[in-house]
Amino acid sequence: MDEGVMKTYGRADEVFVGGHGAVLQDSTGREFLDFLAGIAVSALGHGHAELAAALRDQVGKVVHLSNLFRHPYTEQVATRLCALTDMSAAFFTNSGTEAMECALKLARRAMHNRGEGERTSFVALEQGFHGRSLGALSLTWNEKYRKPFQPLQHVTWVAPEDTATLARVLRSEKPAALIIEPVQGEGGIRVLSAPFLRAARELCTETGTLLVHDEIQSGCGRTGRFLAAQHAGVIPDVVTLAKPIAAGLPMGACLASKAFADTFHKGEHGSTFAGGPLVCRAALVFLDEVERGLLGQVQERGAQLRSGLEQLQRDFPIVREVRGLGLMLGLRLHHSADLVQKALHHNGLLVNCTAGDVLRIVPPYVVTGPQVETALQLLRATLATFPATAPTEQKNEKKEKP
Ligand SMILES: Cc1ncc(COP(=O)(O)O)c(C=O)c1O
Structure with a gap:
């Protein structure tokens, strides 16, 4: 896959070939909700007509x-x-x-x-x-x-x-x-x-x-x-x-x-x-x-996403903290976020992992209310499959001020 390219990145297996708004489509036709937006880049999402x-x-x-x-x-x-x-x-x-x-x-x-x-x-x-x-x-x-x-x-x-x-x-x-x-x-x-x-x-x-x-x-x-x-x-x-x-x-x-x-x-x-x-x-x-008012949408969708993430924090002991502003949000877990990120990817939600224990959630600004709800449901279903703590990883957990 990476032939001829320097090995500086760990890349996922899918090949994304198209998309619309906050949705990305891979070469098999499978659709993913893109809440990573090319690492906080694709503000207008994919396939923006204008x-x-x-x-x-x-x-x-x-x-x-x-x-x-x-x-x-x-x-x-x-x-x-x-x-x-x-x-x-x-x-x-x-x-x-x-x-x-x-x-x-x-x-x-x-x-x-x-x-x-x-x-x-x-x-x-x-x-x-x-x-x-x-x-x-x-x-x-x-x-x-x-x-x-x-x-x-x-x-x-x-x-x-x-x-x-x-x-x-x-x-x-x-x-x-x-x-x-x-x-x-x-x-x-x-x-x-x-x-x-x-x-x-x-x-x-x-x-x-x-x-x-x-x-x-x-x-x-x-x-x-x-x-x-x-x-x-x-x-x-x-x-x-x-x-x-x-x-x-x-x-x-x-x-x-x-x-x-x-x-x-x-x-x-x-x-x-x-x-x-x-x-x-x-x-x-x-x-x-x-x-034309795109930042109003960021505020609204950001508030919706944040309140959903805060509910997840109340419902799942694995969630330690909700961080961020607008559509720059982080879900800090009680242990490494790596496996959770991979499981979310498997389930159709793209986010990434930052600072070891934080899921970085940075969707396109054009994300819709129903897409935010779907993402929250995918997070809920995925978090439910993880134990609250990972004993082997917790031993190494960073001592970080809240
Ligand atoms: C805060 C901040 N500064 C600088 C950079 C570097 O930007 P680039 O990757 O476009 O060179 C990044 C990239 O993630 C960043 O998040």
């Missing part, structure tokens, strides 16, 4: 130009993203990792511009995940990802919610930037509290540290607001986006606030492909849907 028409049209006009030429769609997407996020300028990328690289370079450049070039270090949060390139990997907390690639950029990690330590570290280290995921996706769908996000904002302002919010997973409406940090009323200096931004086409963005919009000088950062007419056309279809 997206297909726009892409067909664009392919017949111009697909690629490079950034040596202007294109109206690139500028329209930039302007609309900035309006939705209180930012002033965008740098487009092809992925989340690249958006993080842009943010790191921008922070370093901003320090040089201020005459504080000695401020080169970064502070990030424990359980954070920011990508796989050497810069983004340096910020990623899980040692499993970093260890084989040492040495990496020095990063100081602070535990989420530990405001006192964060204050001490920012005041003493004077880093270039603090990097935060307002909802930690790979870290187990942990929602950072509004008081912590606000305190981080205040501390960054006080110490002249750039506040970078990585909203690659939590942004673009997944939590019911365009940015997760908007629930807390916090505006960072820089925000990174990717995943659903172009409804499944590879695109990311690093957005900077007014004070940092002109940080880079000409030629200091670039990308051959990024922000081209094809991906921007897709992004415009997504942003049109957002404008």
Whole structure:
């Protein structure tokens, strides 16, 4: 199956060949409910008619130009993203990792511009995940990802919610930037509290540290607001986006606030492909849907799914906690979620497993009420086949603060 491809992924056996909305169809014709959405990407689901028409049209006009030429769609997407996020300028990328690289370079450049070039270090949060390139990997907390690639950029990690330590570290280290995921996706769908996000904002302002919010997973409406940090009323200096931004086409963005919009000088950062007419056309279809009220649907379906998951928590001792916001939800179990995820897959519901013991549930924004009910029924039927505890695995269970 994986012939000729590097063995970096554990892939499932099915070959998915089509889909509609939150449903995926494999090569045998079997349908699955897709509550993973290509890892929190396919916001408009599969087989979206308007997206297909726009892409067909664009392919017949111009697909690629490079950034040596202007294109109206690139500028329209930039302007609309900035309006939705209180930012002033965008740098487009092809992925989340690249958006993080842009943010790191921008922070370093901003320090040089201020005459504080000695401020080169970064502070990030424990359980954070920011990508796989050497810069983004340096910020990623899980040692499993970093260890084989040492040495990496020095990063100081602070535990989420530990405001006192964060204050001490920012005041003493004077880093270039603090990097935060307002909802930690790979870290187990942990929602950072509004008081912590606000305190981080205040501390960054006080110490002249750039506040970078990585909203690659939590942004673009997944939590019911365009940015997760908007629930807390916090505006960072820089925000990174990717995943659903172009409804499944590879695109990311690093957005900077007014004070940092002109940080880079000409030629200091670039990308051959990024922000081209094809991906921007897709992004415009997504942003049109957002404008038409898609995030209201995220809020409604999110509330429905959450209350169903909370009922499952009451009914099944194996369920430890329901986490998340909007349609970025996690069901934390009392033991590894791996076997439960496989059983759900077998039963026709696609989700994945994050942080070992959490089922990550991130359906397309266009998921319907009846599909949410079906997913809850599949979860109920599957959880019923599992014991409340798995004694062999429980011995190794992580000691994690609730
Ligand atoms: C919060 C966060 N940051 C960065 C990344 C890296 O994005 P990409 O895989 O598009 O490079 C991810 C990917 O899962 C992510 O969830």
